[in-house]
Structure formats: C-alpha cells, structure tokens
Amino acid sequence: MGGAQRNARKQKQKQTQAAKAVAAARGSNNDRAKVIVGIVVVVVLAGAVIGGVLYQKQKATQRAEASIPPRTVAAANYPVKVDDGTVLAGKDDAKVTVDLYEDFLCPVCGQFEKRDGTKIEQQLEAGAIKVRYHMINLLDDRSDPPGYSSSAASAAMCAADGGKFPSYHLSLYDAQPQEGGRGYDETQLAGLGKALGASGDFENCVRGGKYKDQVAKQFATAQGNPALQQDNGQGGKSFGTPTVAVNGKLVKWSDPNWLDNVVKTGAAG
C-alpha cells in the first residue's frame, strides 16, 4: 500500500472517524453496543414470557365469560333418575340395561356421543333399552384448573334431579372443552341448567358439588372392577372411558352396530 495514497485516504476519513475510532479503541463504543444488545435481549425474552402468560390468561377469561350453548334433546319422554351415584334413564319395561362409563372431558367419549348419542336416545325413547350413566372423573387433573370432570359429572346428576338430564348431557358433549384447557366452572354449569329450564334446587346442587363424592366413588368402583378392564393400546389392561357394558360384560363399542346387536340379543354379544 502506497504511503501517500494511504495518508490521503486517512486524512479524508479522519474527520468523521476519529472520534468514533478513539472511542472504539477505548472500548466505549463496544460497551454501548453491548448495553443495547443486552436491553434488546432482556426486552424480547421478558416480552415473550409475559406475553405468553397474559395471552393464556386472556383466553381463559374469554372462556370463563362464554356460556355453554344449550342443546335440547327433542324427544325425551322416558324417566330419568339419579340412582345410587349414577343416572338411570329409560322406560321401566325396557329389557336391557346398558352401563355407560363416561368422563365429560374425555375426547373419545365426545366422539362416541357424536356418533352414537342420537341412536341411544332413539332406543331409550323406543323403550328398547335402559342406560345407566356412570359419569366419572378419570380426567380430573387434565383440565386447567383441574376438576372439570368432577364438576361436570356432579352437575349432570343435578340436571337429572332437575328433569333435564338428556339435554344437559348432550349440551356438555356438544361444547366439550379440550383436555389441557379450561373446563367450565360452576357458574357456567349452573347457567346451562338454567337455560335448559332445570327445576328445583339445581343451582345450589351444582355450586355445592352435591354429587362429587358419589362420582369419585363410581370411578373407584369401576376402576377396581376386573370385568371392566380392557386393552389400553399400550400393552396393558386398564379401565378407561368410554366403557360400555351389558350385564357386567364389556361391549365392543368400536363396532358401529354394537347398539343394534345389544337390542337384538339383549346381551353384550
């Protein structure tokens, strides 16, 4: 590099760069950049954390403010009553009793109800079957906050007392909360019964969690019943939801014709 050329260039740049370069040589420029970078990093990370928490809070608030859309079962002219920790539905002269084990948070139960709910209602209405609903709290710890399974099951039994069980049951599955998300709280569960016209002491029954103990007891009984264990798809046997049984024998509900077969044969088949 030619000395003259270099000096000339230096001269030109000196004016603008001198201060900066001196500062750089002392490290202050570098320090300032570091401070800026540090601030950016802290702001971005803190923003992400706070933003995530606020976003989730806001979503939960939105869900808390929503009401559960009431759905009505058109024809439900069969008796429904709370019976020993379960809800027993169906006409007295029906020959077969189907035991149905469900959790209101269980997604497969939701699919099961979507596929077969109407058919079950039709058979109840026709007097071909009775259904004993065991509403259990298997997934209590899978809602945020935990406990939706218990609250919903207890509320559904309150709805049976209030004369609106079929519609209440349908409505809850129709607007089923997601696992890991917020379930419905007791205000929302009470609101649904009110919208459906549940009678009597419905609201206090829901808010007091009147049937929660019985729900937990049903779950424990079902879980301890060897006849209700089935392959869990994970190499073992366990109790899961939904489970369908007739006379204490498991029904393979994955067969879409299971209900017709039960009606025809009067047995689990």
Added chain:
Amino acid sequence: MASVSPRLLDAIGTLVRLGLAVVWLVAGGIKAADLNQNYLAVKAYKVLPDGWVSPVAAAQPFLELALGVLLLVGVGVRAVAVLSAVLLLLFIAGVAQSWARGLTIDCGCFGGGGQVASDQTQYPQEIARDIGFLALAGWLAVRPRSWLSVDGWLHGGRPELADDHGGSGEPGAAHGRQPGDDGGGSEPKPAPPASAQEGR
C-alpha cells in the same frame, strides 16, 4: 489451534447458531400452536406446584420462540446461548427426574407430551438429543462469532472486533492490538487483518 482457520470456525459458528435457532423455533412453534397440550406435557413432569403449571406452560413456548428469533438474527448471541444452555439443562433435569422417579411420560420437547405406556418412554434418546442441543449452545457461549449476525452489524460490519473483544477471552484482541499495528494510529483496520487475529 492456530492451524484451524478462523473462517472455518466462523462458518461452523454460523451453522451452529442457525441450527439452534431452528431447534427453538420449531420446538416453540409446535408448543405455541397447542398450548393445551403443553399444559398437559408440563403437568406430566409432576415437578411444579399446581399454581405454576399453567403460567409456565403458557410462557415456555414463547420463551423458546424468542430465543430462536434472537439466535436467528444474531442478537446477543453469547447471552442467548448461555440462557439456552440453562434452559436445556433444566429440560434434561426434568427428563432425568421423570426417569428416576419411574414416571412414564413423553418429554413433549417438540409437541406431544404427557403420559405414555411404560414401554414407550424414550428417556435416553431425549436426554441425548438435549445434550446435542446443549453442545450447540456451548459452542456459541464459548465462541459466539458467526456471519450474518446483528451483533456483527452493530459493530460496524466487523463482527470480528465485537466478539473478539468481549468474546473469546483473548487478551489484547481487536482494539487492543490494532492501534499498535497502525503505529499508534486512531483507526481500526478493515475486516481481513482483524479476522486474522482470530488465528490465535
């Protein structure tokens, strides 16, 4: 050491930085898309008190995304790498304690998570994978220099100066030495000579 070309190290650093960025962006993105699932995944570790599961599960995906973005653009690479390493160590600890306690869960590292059958746990693989990511973070914590980073741009297109100075723990790097080169001059040199210093 001196035989390793600094350009090669910069190239590796760039790949490492972008690689770790992608890891965080993918992991955080999948989780952010299904926050309910992440709640279940976090809960399954059975480590946090009840009240903490929800906020941690909500914040974690966005923290991962933020780390990914910062690495992608190359802001504060060393600090972000150290934080990444801390987070990865927490993840490894979480998986290890599940393993040790006999829980049967999926780590939920890239979505999923929660309970699995006892023969479907993959604790060794999960820990090995996290250790691999930890190695990436470790590289960047030790040698944050790479191409195409805001850190470099902030220092006037001379990432070498910036990170050498604060970075590789080389005494007398960059500014310390250059004025001497220039005969007590007041002007830092352009890039190539500076980067040669990286040759250690």
